[in-house]
Amino acid sequence: MSDNAIHSDDEGELFNGFGSAPISRVGSGKRTTKRWSFHNNTKPNLVDGPSELSSGTRRLSDITGEDGVHKVASSSVLGGGQLYSTESGRLFHAGKICIALAGLPGRGKTHLSVSLTRYLRWLGVKTHSFHLGNYRRASAEDDITHDLFVPSPNSKKANEIRNKIVDECLNDILNFFKHDKGQVAIYDAVNALPEYRLELQRKFADMNIQVLFIESLVTDDAIIMKNMEEAARSSPDYVNWDYDKAYKDYSERIKALAPYYQNMGAKDENLSYIKFINFGERIELHNSNYGYLINKVVFYLMNSRIKSGSVFFARCYKNSLDYTKDPPLDEAGKKYARNLAKTLIDHLKANGKDYILEPVNPDVARLRPSSLKRQLSVDERQPAAGVDGVDEDSLVIWTSVKQRTIETTQYFAERNVKTRHRIQLSQKNPGVVANMEEPEIKEKFPEEYEQYIRDPYHYRFSRAESYHDLAIKIEPLILEMERMSGDILIIADDTILKVFYGYLMSCSCYDIPYLNFPTDDIIEIKFNAYSNGAERIPIKDYDE
Structure with missing residues (x-):
């Protein structure tokens, strides 16, 4: 069965991008970078569930491994600070939320999306960041210039690629909600124009998904310069690039996009949005009739800073x-x-x-x-x-x-x-098992030990x-x-x-x-x- 066949006719546009023809998943062209599609039934089992831990004590793990913030958000993986879990993997009282970022390059949007994902997952919220840049890198061609980054490219080829990557990204976001029971999707993109932001809001609202825009604005040139330097050194766009060439290219990208970007304001009066200014120096809330989960996001933003150390x-x-x-x-x-x-x-x-x-x-x-x-x-x-x-x-x-x-x-x-x-x-x-080695615990408290082995993170011994x-x-x-x-x-x-x-x-x-x-x-x-x-x-x- 094709992807499109699983959706009703009135859902087709939503799952294939706004105003676009259906996207074919087969024969769509060779990608230069692999990306994860949430509408894929071959997703890996990231972690063996607790029931499988009872077969024996696991070995200690190396602590210089990969950051798990970009791994697929699995309902079988609980956040370290999660207070409760549900069968669906969604918290009872929070609903489905799309956090759409807005702002020019060099304003810390990717940092913000990743750090928010990290915090929300820690709280047990099934969250995933969707970086439009990942989709662009997967579809990029060598002869495409910075024209690809502007809202309406002059080049027909650039315009086609731009529509394709946006459609694929939004398609994966909507499948994340519908098929993977996701709770918070973070859409990391420039979202430069008010009319596009309004259309994004309308389409997600039709799916009963709340939309919160977070606009990252920077008025401090020192922060912009620092972010540009960091991007030139560590952005996936500039792997194996000479630093000076990468910095120049990134500067040109910002200059190409700046004339098109419109700050959120009067034209966005019907949207719920947060202006995040100078990365936490000032925060402005608009239409802030928020629920529990979005209030947690606001609280986090009040404590968030760009990390240098x-x-x-x-x-x-x-x-x-x-x-x-x-x-x-x-x-x-x-x-x-x-x-x-x-x-x-x-x-x-x-x-x-x-x-x-x-x-x-x-x-x-x-x-x-x-x-x-x-x-x-x-x-x-x-x-x-x-x-x-x-x-x-x-x-x-x-x-x-x-x-x-x-x-x-x-x-x-x-x-x-x-x-x-x-x-x-x-x-x-350690409670009653203080100063005991594992064999002694197993001998004196066999039932408790079995429960501990099944879930050593959550289980507590008596008085422990x-x-x-x-x-x-x-x-x-x-x-x-x-x-x-x-x-x-x-x-x-x-x-x-x-x-x-x-x-x-x-x-x-x-x-x-x-x-x-x-x-x-x-x-x-x-x-x-x-x-x-x-x-x-x-x-x-x-x-x-």
Whole structure:
């Protein structure tokens, strides 16, 4: 049966693009880049469901894998912070929503679409980003110039290609809602003209899909320049390009499109839209009669910034200590702290970040452990929102309130690096199975152990916490992290690091318990507009 046969006659235009002839899925031409079609019955099984985990303990997983934010949104994969699930995979009270971005190139739309997808998936919302650029790259031909990017190309060939890629993208969005039971689709495109935006709204409304436009406007030239530099270095459009040529090409693309773009305003008065100005400097809401899920989107936008720094993870010393114990660092622990600090500082300097000061008073660090007997001040535990990490050239350290994590920062303290101590970063409480090895747990609690093996992320032993409990506990820190632009170092138990990593790399909750954080590595998460990356930094021994 053809694709078109599965839709009624009055649905044909919707599923094949606005005002277009039906798109043939067979013989449509060779693509230079593979893209995923949501109307494809051969989609891969991304993760074995929990019922299949009972066959045996899974091996620990490498933590330098691929960012999962672009993987197909499967209803069998729950978000780390998901509060409940349904048979359909959609939250009960949220409906179907298309978030359509608008704005010129270089305004951070792709960054915004990817970060929103990451956050909504973490909340358990079945979300997928549809980047029109992916469809363009799949259909691009070498002799097509920047004429392809303007709303009405002069070239007949460019116009045909443009209509084709828009039709394919919208077709996949609508199939995502109808056949894959998707809840939020994010349409990453320029959407330059008011009449097109109105038509988009009308067609989706006919399908009972809410439409929210988010227009990314940038009035700060410094932000535009930085975004252009980032695009020239890391955009999929410029793989293997010389940087200068890529920057010039991207600049020309913006100049070609700028005369056509019309800011959202009076002509869009019937649309629901958000003006997102200078990436969070100011937010304007129009027709803001929103429901639960869109309000979560607005809340996220209020905390979102373009990231320049990285997130570094380091396991705390003696990660296996009893949950109730809180000893100070021993000599080996102090050596670990010293090596950790020197390794990270050397790594930052090697990457052109020389903002960390030389030691101003070494005695400050040595005296710090004894001062921990006093109660931590409010500023040390939780400063006012927006205080930390505002500058791109900054480092903030987060630790739990355990002595050994706080004392691990002493060699950063002498360099005046900000350190914050968060109660939310306390390790997962193991409850009745504390200090037990797996064979002993299996012997003493066979039924509980079987349930744990089936779903180690959500299951909690008696008087214990689950990984899911940690995810809910650290959500305020995730939002605080999103507000920060500089570097962050998190020193904590590996149970905490697994959950943070799961968010930043869009891991399935079924994979999070099996992530492996070696004691002798720092893990760096690098932010990118299209996908995050993870790298290992071996901790050097400076005493050798």
